Amino acid sequence: MTKTLNMPFRNVSGSQVNFTVINPKTGLTKAEVAATQALFISKNLFASTGGDLAAAMEPSILIRDTGVLA
Numbered sequence: 001m002t003k004t005l006n007m008p009f010r011n012v013s014g015s016q017v018n019f020t021v022i023n024p025k026t027g028l029t030k031a032e033v034a035a036t037q038a039l040f041i042s043k044n045l046f047a048s049t050g051g052d053l054a055a056a057m058e059p060s061i062l063i064r065d066t067g068v069l070a
Contacts, residue, residue, distance in 0.1 A: 001065045007037055008057040013050035016057070024061065033059040 005024040009017045019040075037056035039045070044052055 004062045007059050009053045010055040011048045011050040012052050012054045015050040017048045
């Protein structure tokens with residue numbers, strides 16, 4: 001089973017930019033992720049082809065279970 005945290009943003013041109021973290025820590029809260037997203041924006045840590053990050057969108061965790069075909 002693989003867990004992936006998806007943190008989507010809108011940049012200044014209105015395009016969506018996604019940051020993903022594979023195997024985020026167990027028990028991660030929405031508040032912790034929102035604080036991280038706010039830090040990315042306030043510190044201008046990342047830029048995209050559409051410009052700086054402007055707004056955080058709803059984060060999610062994808063859980064994937066892969067099995068072998070019999």
